[in-house]
Amino acid sequence: MKNKIINIFETMGLSWAVPMVKLATGENPKEQGNALFQLLGLPLIAIMLFLGLWSAMAAQVNTSLGTLPGPSQVWAQTVNLYAEHKEERAKEVAFHERQEVRNAKKLEKNPDATIKVRPYTGKPTFFDQILTSLFTVFTGFLLASVIAIPLGIACGLSDNLYTAVSPLIQIFKPISPLAWLPIVTMVVSAVYVTNDPMFEKAFVTSALTVTLCSLWPTLINTAMGVASIDKDLLNVGRVICLNWSAQVFKIALPASLPMIFTGLRISLGIGWMVLIAAEMLAQNPGLGKFVWDEFQNGSSNSLGRIMVAVLTIGLIGFVLDWLMLTLQKFVSHEKSAAR
Amino acid sequence: MTTVHNVEALFPKEGNVITDNCNEKSAIPLARKNYLDISYVSIEFPTSLGPFKALDRVNLKIAKGEFISLIGHSGCGKSTVLNIIAGLLQATEGGVVLEGKEVNDPGPDRAVVFQNHSLLPWLTVYQNVELAVKQVFRNKKSKSEMDEWIRHNLELVHMSHALHKRPSEISGGMKQRVGIARALAMQPKVLLMDEPFGALDALTRAHLQDSLMEIQRDLNNTVVMITHDVDEAVLLSDRIAMMTNGPEATVGEVLEIELERPRHRVALSDNSEYNHYRREVLAFLYERQRKPAEKTA
Numbered sequence: 001m002k003n004k005i006i007n008i009f010e011t012m013g014l015s016w017a018v019p020m021v022k023l024a025t026g027e028n029p030k031e032q033g034n035a036l037f038q039l040l041g042l043p044l045i046a047i048m049l050f051l052g053l054w055s056a057m058a059a060q061v062n063t064s065l066g067t068l069p070g071p072s073q074v075w076a077q078t079v080n081l082y083a084e085h086k087e088e089r090a091k092e093v094a095f096h097e098r099q100e101v102r103n104a105k106k107l108e109k110n111p112d113a114t115i116k117v118r119p120y121t122g123k124p125t126f127f128d129q130i131l132t133s134l135f136t137v138f139t140g141f142l143l144a145s146v147i148a149i150p151l152g153i154a155c156g157l158s159d160n161l162y163t164a165v166s167p168l169i170q171i172f173k174p175i176s177p178l179a180w181l182p183i184v185t186m187v188v189s190a191v192y193v194t195n196d197p198m199f200e201k202a203f204v205t206s207a208l209t210v211t212l213c214s215l216w217p218t219l220i221n222t223a224m225g226v227a228s229i230d231k232d233l234l235n236v237g238r239v240i241c242l243n244w245s246a247q248v249f250k251i252a253l254p255a256s257l258p259m260i261f262t263g264l265r266i267s268l269g270i271g272w273m274v275l276i277a278a279e280m281l282a283q284n285p286g287l288g289k290f291v292w293d294e295f296q297n298g299s300s301n302s303l304g305r306i307m308v309a310v311l312t313i314g315l316i317g318f319v320l321d322w323l324m325l326t327l328q329k330f331v332s333h334e335k336s337a338a339r
Numbered sequence: 340m341t342t343v344h345n346v347e348a349l350f351p352k353e354g355n356v357i358t359d360n361c362n363e364k365s366a367i368p369l370a371r372k373n374y375l376d377i378s379y380v381s382i383e384f385p386t387s388l389g390p391f392k393a394l395d396r397v398n399l400k401i402a403k404g405e406f407i408s409l410i411g412h413s414g415c416g417k418s419t420v421l422n423i424i425a426g427l428l429q430a431t432e433g434g435v436v437l438e439g440k441e442v443n444d445p446g447p448d449r450a451v452v453f454q455n456h457s458l459l460p461w462l463t464v465y466q467n468v469e470l471a472v473k474q475v476f477r478n479k480k481s482k483s484e485m486d487e488w489i490r491h492n493l494e495l496v497h498m499s500h501a502l503h504k505r506p507s508e509i510s511g512g513m514k515q516r517v518g519i520a521r522a523l524a525m526q527p528k529v530l531l532m533d534e535p536f537g538a539l540d541a542l543t544r545a546h547l548q549d550s551l552m553e554i555q556r557d558l559n560n561t562v563v564m565i566t567h568d569v570d571e572a573v574l575l576s577d578r579i580a581m582m583t584n585g586p587e588a589t590v591g592e593v594l595e596i597e598l599e600r601p602r603h604r605v606a607l608s609d610n611s612e613y614n615h616y617r618r619e620v621l622a623f624l625y626e627r628q629r630k631p632a633e634k635t636a
Contacts, residue, residue: 230455232453233457235427235445235451235453236453236457236459236471239425239449239525240470240474240475241475246474255460255461
């Protein structure tokens, strides 16, 4: 039981939780205390040092929007943003209540009256922007994976196909998202024309930009993973006469899963970075737009609010990477971290 | 007692004479003796420097139930011969005939035990054998029959205690045992073993050799085994085919091992006959077929 818990924590990359479990079960307190200090204490000390340095140095920098905010001001803005979010939600609820009451009254007077239900049009809060960004990045990332994994497997299995598409991959891979953006924007506005759009154009544009940039690591890693499968494993499949699809699904795909997940992890990381840049430049809703709006706004709180956003971007990026790493460890055969 | 045949002398390189003096005194009928017939197999690999002829007219007739070892220096093309029998490689000239049928593709009637076990790391021991059994006995065995058959074969190699372990959780010797069980479970006509114990330490290797002899006594399979271990070859084989150095390698001499079975390694270590066979193989490998690099050194 205990070992199982420890195992799970270790697979999840939460190695600092292991000494805690061991302490809780009364295992050599001194040794576990040392381990805890090493795994949890040292990083905490580093963070404290960083906050101290930040606080001291930020006070020295004077900008047109006042001094650069230190950790305490940033924390104040975090609280502030949360309060604004609550306030906005309360307004929304009030709006819907008012509308319902109004419609009810109208119906009371005249049952045949046509009532109007209008959606709430308040500005999205910081937390709404986070959700929008997450939704966009996952859409783009999923789209990229759906294209990249099958294509990568095909490339890995066929040398000819890989030789054929290799130059294209090499050329498209290093292109910056900002270079894609104008083209994607124009193509989306030209092609995505419907009266009743399921998604906003801005959303489609940023998701596609993410797709275009996060396609390549998955594609290359999948192809490499499939191409580097131990030939004997494939020969096992040939000896027992597996047909083509069984060969792919029972041998090639599971054998290259660890490599595929390495690719997916890199792709998601790139996708997240690309998305923020795309949102900033193209005014697509999301965290990037939040940063840009605050920058344009230029109030005395703006710098603090931007820093909240920057830290949030980092934190979410870290959580996404951790999620992918955990997934990767669960699918890898050796159960050792690929770090 | 010993019969060493110089095949090169019997089959002059230019000639097409198909005589077979290998077994004048043996009572095995011809049909049984030609169970697996490797005849005039040559193979060329294209390289940037032009074609490379790895094998040149390899001839070998193997009887049903016979255990034959292919021995030779590394790089002489032993594995290539095995891969051609398995159907994993295509001979440029000549061919392999098993039970009257020409071999062109890989198939479960020629199960291969690979040197590095080649178990699928994401499947358990049981599942690894199951993958092969399900494929080979599709529509032939019921679900419970398959289960029984998988367990039976893992029992044969003494791996019943680790059915649900993954390859990463068991030792190298155990992995190789599972590899053998998987091959046996295909009920092959010929069992092909590519240096099956080459990557194991000496003690584990001895254990596995004993296991293999035990299984062989019960099942009497036709086995072609690649090895570079002289003791292993003499201990296990009915015949040893010794290969010349590549390129253009071929079977140089065939040595018949007429030691009584069951064979015990400890008793044999003192046996003059056994030591005589060892000497024959060693003489072939280190006097007649010294590696080119060693000649100059």
